[in-house]
Structure formats: structure tokens, C-alpha cells
Amino acid sequence: MTVDRPATGADNQRSGSGWPDRPGDTALTIRVPEAHPLVRTATPAHITVLYPFVPVTRIATGVGRELAELLSRHDAFELTFARFRRYPGVLYLDPQPHQPLAALTADVRRRWPEAVPYRGIFGDEGLDPHLTVANDEGPDTWESAYDALEAELTPRLPLTATVREVLLIVWDGTAWCDHAAFPLRPTPPPGTATAQTPPPPRAVHEHSAARSSRYKGAAGGRP
Template identity: 65%
Template structure:
């Protein structure tokens, strides 16, 4: 554990991420946490970074992704606790299992994928970065103050109905497509008496995307996301996803 922490701390300080235009990743957006985040990007939990290069995401890949995500029920994440990592303040999403199950299925289907390019062994735990701008000399005092300021806003909950595919354009991460998860059992029960899904839209309106029946277009995600590890081991080497 100590060795892992040292390795991540060193990587946090290098500011080195080998991203190239067209690199992709999967994230879960957490809009309820946007007011808490101080790292300049929308609040999110990384599912898998990196995914395959954008040039490989053809109609077949989109179809396979839609089918893969549709096998997972929607779920709820609760953010009730802060955590620290070298230079990082984060929120711990609970439970971890639904996020890990998505990651596992993606890496089973595309076995050449290695979370975080193998920089952290088996990968990092699910996490939501709040801030990662402080160095060793200032982080304790700065994050103590920030945590005290934000603690009254917890707990937060996020109902996750979809996973976002984002692409690096050389300057920022942009949304490419949204893949819907299956409705939870209670939602399926609620809609059982309706003729078809369109009669009761639990997920909100949206247009079809060329990237598969369940992939929906979405707005641009601003800023280069920087995510931080929950445990040594998640979305930053460790600082960028």
C-alpha cells in the first residue's frame, strides 16, 4: 500500500499523461456535485480510461457498446464522505460495485484495454475529484478549509441512467455519445402496463445518434478533466481523468 501511494504521488507530480487526439474514455456524470468541484471540469466518476481510439469506434463497436451497457441496471450513487490522496481531495462514490462491474465488462470485451495504461497496477478505485491543485506544502490546510466549507452540502445522490463516452481533441475532453443502462426493476414495474417505452419516458427526451440505437448525442464537456484516486492502486496519473 505504501509503495502504491508513493507511485501515485510521483505520477501526480509529473503532470505527464500520454493522451493524443482521438483518445476516449467512459465516465458517469454527476451534475449534483458540480457546485463542489474546483478542478475546472464537470463532476464525474471515471468508468474506464482509456478506451479504444476514436478511429476504432465504428457502427459495430457502437452496437456492441449499446448491448453491453443495456445489460446493466441503472443505479444510485451516494456521496457522503471525503477522502484525501497526495494533492487531492475527492468524494467517495458508494457503492463501488456498479462502476466496477461496468469497467470489468468493458475490459473483458476488449481485453487489450488496461485501466490507466497500467500506471497503477490493476487500476484505481471509483472516485470523484473535488480538487487537485494543491502541493505538499499547502494541501492539508487548503483541503481542511475546503472540506469544512463543502461538508454541509453532503450527502449527495446521483441516479445513474447512462454512461458517457468522451473523446480528447488535443485540448479538452468532449462528449461523443451517451449509452443508456437498463431500467431498474422498480422502473420496469412502473412501465409494465404501458404499450411501449415511448409511453413513459423515464430518461427524458433525446435524439438518436449514429453511434447505435442507445447512444444519444450530448453537449460538449469543457475543460480537461482531472480525476483523482480513491485508493492506490482510479480517473488521474492520477490527476487528469
């Protein structure tokens, strides 16, 4: 996947001019709780699969069922976070391997080509898979600030995480809210030829103890 680097990472996020989110917009994302202690943004630690996806009004008209079937053909997988990288104004963890993440995005885009990553702001291909750690520094401070933050956090690496589901989140006008979880295909136990059939997508009850996070509509509050 080719990457067009954002020219003004933090400024773009703060101004909101490049992110015209509308109530009912959706995104597909992977939550990474193992990395949350390292994150300095207003959002839970996550990797974006596709933002924006289709309007939430289409989810109940067959898109949700098709999405569940599509994602269930992808195996659950493990990611390792061993190093930091940067876009201008953004410090992020580099998830390895990229391939299963890129495959998820490519498969969804083939089915719904109208869903262009980041609304085309970073080119038709969007950005490489990444987990944002910090993005609140301006052009005069981000290099020195992220040098210090990277030095502080590097001893906590590497991290590993197993990805078993993709979340659909919805913008309600003030925050990104969990809406549904779509399981990937479970990894078969040793000696088993095939994996079990995954369960259907489940609604996410935002106010439950396990799923209480909201993506706030503040600086850094993007999927």
C-alpha cells in the same frame, strides 16, 4: 478492487508526463451534475469508468454497437456521496456503493482487455471509483488546503445521484469532448417484472444547451 495510491497526484497532473493523451483517445465516464457545485477542477463532476478506452476510430467499426449492448445489461443505479477521501494531492468524494461502478469497469475490461486503466500508471487494476473534487495542490500544501476545503464542503453532504447512462468522451488534441451517451437498463416501475428495452446509444451534440461541456486540457482536466 485493489488501489495503488498515486505518489504525486497534483504534480503528475500538471507535468503531463504520465498522461500521453493522443487525438482520438477515448474514455468512458459518468457525469454527476449534483456534485458540480463542489468541484474545484477544470472538469465537470464525473466518475471515470475507464480511461483510456479504445481509439475513437474503432467506435464506428462495431465497438460502439458492442459497447451499447454490454452497458444495456447493467441496471441504472443510485449513488450516495457522504464523505470525502484523499489520494496524495487529490481530494475526492467516495461514491457508494462501489459495486455497480466496479462492475461496469470489469465488464468493459473483460471485453476489451487492451484498455488498461490509467495506462497502467496505478497498476493493472487502476483506482477505486472516485469523484475528484480538487487536485491542484502540491506536496507542501495539499493537506492543509484540503483540510480547509473539506471543512467548507462537508455540510453540503450527503448527495445522491441516479446513474442512467455512461458517456464516451474523445480527446481532440486540446480538450475532452462528449461523443456519445450509452443508456443503462432502466429500473422497472414497482410491480413490473422486467425493464423496458433501453434506447440505442445517441450522439451527443456538444454545442447544444444541455451538452456544452468540454474537458479542458489543463491541470485537472483529465477524465
